[in-house]
Amino acid sequence: xxxxxxxxxxxxxxxxxxxxxxxxxxxxxxxxxxxxxxxxxxxxxxxxxxxxxxxxxxxxxxxxxxxxxxxxxxxxxxxxxxxxxxxxxxxxxxxxxxxxxxxxxxxxxxxxxxxxxxxxxxxxxxxxxxxxxxxxxxxxxxxxxxxxxxxxxxxxxxxxxxxxxxxxxxxxxxxxxxxxxxxxxxxxxxxxxxxxxxxxxxxxxxxxxxxxxxxxxxxxxxxxxxxxxxxxxxxxxxxxxxxxxxxxxxxxxxxxxxxxxxxxxxxxxxxxxxxxxxxxxxxxxxxxxxxxxxxxxxxxxxxxxxxxxxxxxxxxxxxxxxxxxxxxxxxxxxxxxxxxxxxxxxxxxxxxxxxxxxxxxxxxxx
Numbered sequence: 195x196x197x198x199x200x201x202x203x204x205x206x207x208x209x210x211x212x213x214x215x216x217x218x219x220x221x222x223x224x225x226x227x228x229x230x231x232x233x234x235x236x237x238x239x240x241x242x243x244x245x246x247x248x249x250x251x252x253x254x255x256x257x258x259x260x261x262x263x264x265x266x267x268x269x270x271x272x273x274x275x276x277x278x279x280x281x282x283x284x285x286x287x288x289x290x291x292x293x294x295x296x297x298x299x300x301x302x303x304x305x306x307x308x309x310x311x312x313x314x315x316x317x318x319x320x321x322x323x324x325x326x327x328x329x330x331x332x333x334x335x336x337x338x339x340x341x342x343x344x345x346x347x348x349x350x351x352x353x354x355x356x357x358x359x360x361x362x363x364x365x366x367x368x369x370x371x372x373x374x375x376x377x378x379x380x381x382x383x384x385x386x387x388x389x390x391x392x393x394x395x396x397x398x399x400x401x402x403x404x405x406x407x408x409x410x411x412x413x414x415x416x417x418x419x420x421x422x423x424x425x426x427x428x429x430x431x432x433x434x435x436x437x438x439x440x441x442x443x444x445x446x447x448x449x450x451x452x453x454x455x456x457x458x459x460x461x462x463x464x465x466x467x468x469x470x471x472x473x474x475x476x477x478x479x480x481x482x483x484x485x486x487x488x489x490x491x492x493x494x495x496x497x498x499x500x501x502x503x504x505x506x507x508x509x510x511x512x513x514x515x516x517x518x519x520x521x522x523x524x525x526x527x528x529x530x531x532x533x534x535x536x537x538x539x540x541x542x543x544x545x546x547x548x549x550x551x552x553x554x555x556x557x558x559x560x
Contacts, residue, residue, distance in 0.1 A: 197288075198281045205277030206270060213269040217262045224254060287316035291323060303331040339501070344391065351384040390519040393449065397526035402443035406554060409438035409447065409482045410473045416451040417471055420459060428465035431455070435473030438480035441554040442531040450527040451482065453520040454547055458486035461545070479533075480553045488544035496537045496545065500525045524549070 287309055297305045306327060309320035355377060362373050396402065417433045424431050440447070451471075458469040470485040500521045521537075524547075528535045533551035540546050 198278070198285055201281035201284070202274060202277035205280060206273030209269050209273035209277075210266065213266055217265065221258065221262075224258070287311075287320060291316075291320055294323065294327075298327065298330075303327055303334055336501070348384070348387065351380045351387075354380045387519075390523060393446075394519060394523050394526050397446060397523065397530045400530045402446055402530075404441050405444060407440055407442055407444045407447050409440060409451070409480055409551070410435050412444070412448045412451045413455075413471045413473055413482060415448060416455045419452065420455050423456075424459050424469065427459065427462070427467070429459055429462055429467045429469060431459075431469045431471065433471045435471075436475055438473040438475055438482065439554045440480050440531070440551045442551070446527045446530070450524050450549065451484075453524050454482070454484040454549070457520045457547075458484050458545070462486050462488050475553060476550075478553055479550045482549045482551075483546065485540060485546045486544045487540075487542070490543045491539040491545060493539060496539050499537060499545075500535065521547075 290307055290309065294305055294307050306324045307320040308324065309317050311317060358373055358376055358380070362370070413433055413435070417431045421431060455469060455471060462469065467487045469487075470483070472483045474481045474483070521535075525535045528549050528551065531551050533549060536548040536550070538546050538548075
């Protein structure tokens with residue numbers, strides 16, 4: 195039985211029950227004023243005395259029963275027809291949602307229900323379904339762009355390697371030392387890209403062991419590791435803040451902090467620039483903030499920097515071979531730890547990156 199038929203029978207059954215109860219009430223009410231048996235005089239005697247015929251309960255039943263049965267039949271027909279129409283009208287939005295679900299199952303994510311009318315349960319369901327489709331469509335488009343960009347990025351070092359090998363084969367007298375150096379550089383970049391993709395996949399799957407981690411210590415460790423690179427570029431790293439305990443993977447959180455500090459160093463002023471790394475603690479969260487000097491950035495450009503393989507064409511470029519996954523990995527690690535990543539341009543130029551993670555109580559051994 196379809197839902198519409200079930201609702202129709204339910205409406206008709208309820209209407210029949212209400213009608214039967216009403217008739218029972220009327221019948222009981224009438225019986226209070228009608229004797230069980232009445233002996234009436236003959237017609238001539240009643241006529242001579244000017245009396246009328248007084249019905250008893252049997253007469254009342256004989257007159258009432260056919261009318262009650264006809265009324266119940268009418269209520270049954272009315273309930274079935276009206277219930278069928280009413281059920282169809284009530285279930286019409288559900289039919290649209292079902293059709294939209296079938297389209298999604300066939301691969302169409304662009305369809306939207308866009309249910310009209312006042313806001314009721316069906317409207318809320320349709321709006322929630324449309325919002326889910328919008329997120330799925332955006333995620334699908336992002337994954338398609340990611341796959342295309344990853345294929346392009348992986349193909350580039352392979353194409354360069356093939357070209358270098360063909361040049362070496364066509365010119366046996368060429369200096370092999372220079373060729374080996376170039377091949378080593380290209381191969382290292384390909385390995386870095388593959389490792390970044392594996393790290394991104396690991397963060398998205400949340401397949402890691404959770405432990406107590408102090409973000410202030412990861413900030414100091416990342417800053418000390420990248421200090422030679424900063425000094426080489428004439429930059430200063432300033433690390434400050436308070437103990438910021440959270441729960442997660444130490445390796446992933448260290449990688450996240452390292453990516454942020456490295457990004458702040460690479461995309462900075464050519465000299466006399468600064469990188470600020472700070473940690474703070476809120477009521478329920480811990481915050482890691484990495485800021486750097488640099489050229490002024492537009493909010494539109496900043497909003498695209500977390501996309502995979504997005505390096506920011508308007509930012510300062512250098513000879514550093516970035517794979518374009520730094521901030522994308524940071525976003526994935528933050529989300530894997532139930533945190534948020536916020537990017538905003540600094541008024542004086544440069545970028546401010548804020549990672550907010552759930553706070554954890556201090557480690558029991560401390």
